[in-house]
Amino acid sequence: MRIAVVLAAVAAVLGAAVIGAAVAPTPVEHRVEVRAPRLAAGIKVDYRVDGVSRIFKLQSDLAIGPGTLAAEIDLLTGTITGDLTLPPSDGYFIAFGFVPTTARTELVPVGKTTGTIKEGRVKANAKVVIKLGDVAVNGQPLDVGPACQTTEPASIDLEGPFQLDKMQLTGVYSIPPFAGCRGREPLDPLFTGLISGPGNTIDLTLTLLPTVP
Template sequence: MATENAPGTAGRPKAPPCVTEKPTSTSLSAYITGYSNVRKLDGASLIPVSCVQLEQGEPVIDFRPDGTLHLLQKSEGSLRYQGRKQTPPFTSTFLTFGFAPTTATLVLEQAGPLVVESDVLLVFPDNIAETYIRVPLVLRVLDVEVNGTPLDVGPDCRTVTPLRSPEPQPSKYPGDHLVLLGKGQLLNGTDATGYVLTSGGPLTGEVTVPAFKGCGTGGENLDRLLTASISGPGNHIRQMQGQTCAVGVEVPTEGQCTADRQPYVVPKPER
């Protein structure tokens, strides 16, 4: 994956540019990276550092019948890479069928809105946060090599539908999409622990990789080969999100944004 340091990012680990073109007072941006298991291949794929840009919704106070008090917020956004809603391309190597070394260049393309729902239970002194991130992502295959020999998958090789996670609210969020969950605590007077949208942290989920379509050229259909090699349920995902940059704030907090309003914190992937 090609990364670069744009102007204003000196001293920060290399990462793709993440400039919000028309920020508002509610704009946030952050980097995210991590691993996704590929259960059939008994391995894990590194998902590269990717830019996420969000517009925060208005916070809402919710008094529940059980007497608890919640602070709810719904935000929407997208992945951004070279003007497209996707991750940077990334390369993964596995042993296909247990013996053939296979290297694939992949990209995750966003196929619908990225929605972030945060629910903070306000219980003094420990506020408990639970955040769901939902986004439909299609897995596209750009290049494949088997035992060092190129396998021409063509320009349209991708999953038939977006990746699919178990959905706790299927009537509210129908359709196939990835679901990631982050849990954290905001202790009064101290830093947050676990995951909180603005400070980042670990997000986890599980995903089914659908069958593939459009793979192959010159009359050679590779759909069944890729489906047999990769597709299936039970693939665990663990992503790490970095500290957000409040892009539209006149004077951003030191250590959160670069001079040109990109996220300063580039997280490291964790298994």
């Protein structure tokens, strides 16, 4: 009798196991979608900007910088946008071919510096208002007022080989007429005649600055 009861119990357990195995749900297979890594749209870099501009009418050089260009380079579209900052420069030139003249010159950027990269070369454009101050003629101060500047921004096109760590860019540009140059008397015609016009050259060196952690 005991043996029969034990066998019946074992049969019941085995039967339940078989039934449970038959009705147990099949585990759901979880698939993980693998996506290709996304190419970064742009990288942010800072450049030191140094250079020189040759003013055609004066046949004199104007030192530029050291300034900075905080740029973003889009690797997908091949575009560059940045904020240019330049300090004032002290210029020396000979007016009328014999009068030594000095002036503080400011190149004030207007809007973003933009550019494109194609086939290993970069083409960029910067717009700057040119302001004059602290003018002295033959050592004597010349009052030009606080608002002596070009009537519109000078548009400077630059071009050169693209290298992330260091670039040499050159260009030729025109200087617009001057306005607001007024101290004791109007001086706009004087500076426009002496400085404004085409054929001015510019050479810039952009050197990649180390990233600050």
